[in-house]
Amino acid sequence: MAEISISQVAFEHHREPLGIGEAKPRISWRFHGDASNWTQGGYSVEVQRDSEPELFHFNSSNSVLVPWPTVALSSSESATVRVRAYGQGDLPDTPWSDAVTVETGLFSKEDWSRAIMMGTEKKTEKNATHQPIHFLHQFSTNSTIEKARLYITAYGLYEAYINGNRVGNNVLAPGWQSYNHSHVYNTYDVTDLLQTGNNAIGIHVGEGWYAGRLGFFQGGTRNIWGDALGAMALLVIWTPTGKQVVNSYWGWVASRSGPLITAELYNGEVYDPRLEQTGWSSPDYRWRNDTNWLGNRELSTPYDQLVAPDGPPIRRVQEVQLQEILTSPTGKTILDFGQNLVGWLRLKVKGPSGTRIKLVHTEVLDHGEVATRPLRTATQTDEIILGEEPQTWEAAFTYKGFRYVQVENWPIEDTPLDEDAVVAVVVHSDLEEIGTFECSNPLINKLHHNIRWSMKGNFMSVPTDCPQRDERLGWTGDSHAFSPSANFLYDTSGFWRGWLRDLRSEQVKGVPPLVVPSVPGTGPPVATAIWGDAVVVNAWNTYLSSGDLDILREQYVGAKEWIDTGIPRNEDGLWDRNAFQLGDWLDPLSPPDDPGQATTSSSYVADAYLVYVTGLVGKMASELGLEDDRLHYEESVTNLKAAFREAWMSPEGRVAYETQTGLVLPLYFDLFKDGDEAVNASRRLQKIIEDNDYLVGTGFAGTHLLGLALSKYSLSETFYKMLLQTKVPSWLYQVKMNATTTWERWDSLLEDGSLNPGEMTSFNHYAVGSVANWIHQVIGGLAPVDPGWKTFKVQPIPGGNLTWAKTSYLSPYGKIYVEWSVDDTGFNLDLEVPPNTSAFVTLPRDTKNIRRVGSGKYHYSVAGFHL
Structure with a gap:
């Protein structure tokens, strides 16, 4: 018997809805079950607060990010929510979901009850590492403890302790943000850590990103956001008679020194347990008359910047x-x-x-x-x-x-x-893993495994370029290339929302910095294509995967500013030829000491991307119902395409740079005059690749689009040959060289096992792992049609002598599963479509027959198909 149920209820994009920043959080639910062609006709939401539960009914098929149905939550208020969905017509209804509790954080300066950001009386270090500090406060609670919450942040990184026990399991908290614009605080349930009677709260603070060295120019920059470490905390205890508030203020004490001598992001830690103050965060610790403990002082408290996190913490x-x-x-x-x-x-x-x-x-x-x-x-x-x-x-x-x-x-x-x-x-x-892939070729499986590991190592509160050298920065261009792959592998919606908000806040006259948060140690802000284009592309890609129109709405003004005022232009509306460009960064032929020296003009690359991102802003305007803007940007795209062809193409449709990147960009961005020109260009691209022995010839600008452009023109088999190549430069060269993550350079390690002589030799960069997007779409056969995967396409394209592949994706509606194989009988496909969605299925050799199917399990076969 077919089943249908609700497997998860979620709020906004929070994996754990404790201390969230939304007073009216939107609600989503995933389905589980194999009911055929099941669509939702309506739903009920039950909201339980302190009073009787409220019940709301809606006639709607929406099940993702639906509006909060009742009055807004106040600060520190919780509600328990459960959902039931009703099948359209005679379709079965779901049972009630499990009840899930959502709780807000603090919404205003007043909610912080005069808690301050406290520093120490100790003189701060100048142009040197800041030694970590302990803050301590002892207090009494003389009543039964019903509930307790700790709201906390720091100037630096913190670890909190109550009665000697570590609070929560976050690490490197509160993470990294553009502190001048958004300073994240965390919320913890500490009910079980407190006791009736004497208690103590301790906070250990290190310099982290806030005051530590960042960047590489002239040794990097220290104290970018401040030169003094600090902590800010509010402990609220609910008792039968009311609330007790313990806040950070002048009555706390701070340590002069401690066992952690230094703690730097780039350089590591020096630890001496002989200096440990055993039990320092316990209620019976005797700190009075101990010269190691000092008074504290009030630092500037960032009330106006304090925000609850959008994404999950580092753990x-x-x-x-x-x-x-x-x-x-x-x-x-x-x-x-x-x-x-x-x-x-x-x-x-x-x-x-x-x-x-x-x-x-x-x-x-x-x-x-x-x-x-x-x-x-x-x-x-x-x-x-x-x-x-x-x-x-x-x-x-x-x-x-x-x-x-x-x-x-x-x-x-x-x-x-x-x-x-x-x-x-x-x-x-701590992102939720939602996408999987496996196929019959163990080398491709290993590549996919490596791509996932590079993502894990570089999604550290912000999307960093690398995790090891004197960098580890939120490079916008890298994230632009990789975001579609990231969005399939993990639920990144909240992660991107927070980072994009920082990106928007860091724009100056429309220009985003090259790295977000902005770091002086990378040089001055500069407008450059691909990297600056992330303000448009990353927002759009997040919308495609999540269906969250609010993310587009939040980023639209910044996207417009980049297109309208941020980009320096020439008289034709294209990029100013004198503008700085990173271009097709790390082209395989770029010399080790000059990674920006590519075989394709950086101005050509910039102009091609300009047409693309202008079109995306038009699509954003369309989704937001801004008709005048949509028409404006569509007209702009028409004019820019004509200007591009005039500047960079011959009358016959040959481009000025007949390279892999030089052809991939106009093919993928539809810059040719007509279909014949495009097909001819695709054949020239195919010939260039064949003549290059199917080796990669693209850098940052072209790599993430290379396979997609070839498949767009029915040349997937050509890209299969590239993907399976094991000589350098190729993806599997790295695998053959025993890599366990993806590299920055195609040849970070040379064939003889020695290091590439260039500076850019990270062995953990996710940018070239952007090939996972092609793997998921073409081998796995999965891609969204509507934003948020309400409808999606299933179109695996077998090739490369693969005999089977398995792909799954946990969409906002539920799990999608595709498995195909090729054997003596032909091609076989098994498909699972989650409830309340539909799929467009296209089988090999039957591409004109597109089947639209609803939820359920399906099996298809193509007799006589062989590789």
Whole structure:
């Protein structure tokens, strides 16, 4: 018997709806079940507050981001919600969903009850690392505790403790934001950590992104947003008689020093447990008359910038066991974890007091030694000094990108160096995994595995370029290229919403910075194509995957400003030829010392993207119902296409740069005059690729569109040959070289195993992993038709001698599953369509017969099909 139920109820894009920033959060629900052709005709929402539950009925097929049905929630208010959906006509109804509780955070300055951002009386460090600080406050609660919430943030990164116990499981909190515009605070349920009687709250703060060194020009920049570490907290305790409020104010104390000597993002930590103040955050800790404790002072409190998070926090997500212990040619001990990852080590060690263990983290080996040159000025080195007692240690305010760790001075006589003593802890933004892919070719599976790992390591509160060297910045161009792949692999909607809000806030005269948050250590803000275009493209891609019109609405003004005023133009409306461009960055033929020297003109690339993003702004206007804007931008696209052809094409339709990127862009962006010109250009592109032995010839501008452009012109088999190539430059070259993440350069590691001599040699960059978008759409056969996957297409294109593939995607409506195989009988396809959606199915060799199907399970076959 067919079943239908609601598997999840969610609010806005929050994975955990505690302390959210929306007073009227929109509600979504996913379905589970195999009911055939099931569509929703209506739904009911029950909202339970302190009074009797309210019940609301709606005749609507909408089940994603539907409006909050009742009066707005106030600060710190919770409501329990459950949903029931009704089948259209005679279709069955769902049972009531499980009840889910949503709770708001703090909406105003007054809600913070005069909590301040407190610093220490200790003189702040100048042009040097800030030593982490402990803040402490002891208090009493003389009543039964019914509920307690901690609202907290910091100037820097914090860890909070109540009565000696760690609060929550966030790490590197509150993450990284454009602090001048949005300063995130976190909300924790701390009911179970408090006790009737004496209590204590402690906060440990390190410099993090807020005051630490960032960027690479002239050694980077310190104290970008402030030069003093601080903490801000509000603890609210509900009792039978009312509320007790404990806030950060002048009555707290701060430590002069502590066991964490230094904690830097690029350089790691130095930790000495002999300086530990045991039990410092417990209620019976005696700090009075201890000269290590000082008074505090009030810093400027960012009331106007305080916001609840849009995306999930950074957390410990998994652990990776030690795989092998190596001895280098010079006799050094090196740990190999078998996976290039992002996070830190956890040690369990005992040895002679004063022993100074040194841990140097790198991504690769160079002639058997740890390769530190790609780190540039970052050291990624931790030092742990042992005390009298056995020590369990892991980092607090730093992270590294590494596979290998060189260990010095390990007390081997007291503690065996093995998997019990050392484990790698993987950390990243705790996104929900929603997309999977697997096929008959193990090398492609490994590539896809590597792409996922590079995404995990670089989605660290913001979308960074790399996790290891003196950079780790929110480069807009990288995220532009990778966002469609990211949106399939994980639920990134809240993550992008927060980052895009920061991007919008950082625009100056319409120009977005190259990195968001903006960092002076990367140079002055400058308008450049692809990177600046992220203000349009990333918003549009997020809308496609989520269906959230509010994200478009929030970003539309910034997108318009970029197109209308941010881009410097010539008299034809194209890019000013003197404008700075990064162009087809890291073209495979670019020399190691000049990654921007591409075979395709950067001005040509910029103009092609200008036509594309102008069209996207027109689409945004159309979705938002702004008819005058839509007509304006559509006319602008027509004029820009004509200007592009005049500037860069011959009358016969040949482009000025007959390269892979030079042809991919006008093919994908529809810049040719007519279909014949485009088909002829696609054949020339095919010939260029064949003559290049199916090796990649594109950089940042062309790589993410290469496969899509070929498939658009029925040349998927050509791209299969490129994808399966194992010589450099290719995707599988990296796999053959034992990569476990995707690289920045096609040849970050040369064929002889030596390092590329250039500076740009990260071994964990997600940009070239943008090929996953083609893998999901063409091999997997899945792509949205309507924003938010209300309708989607299923059109796998077998090739490359693959005999089967399996792809799944957990859409806003429920799980989509596609599995196909080719055997002696022909082509076989199994499909699962979630309730309240429909799919357009196209089978190989039957492309003119498009079947539209509703929810349910389907099997199709094409007899006699063979590869």
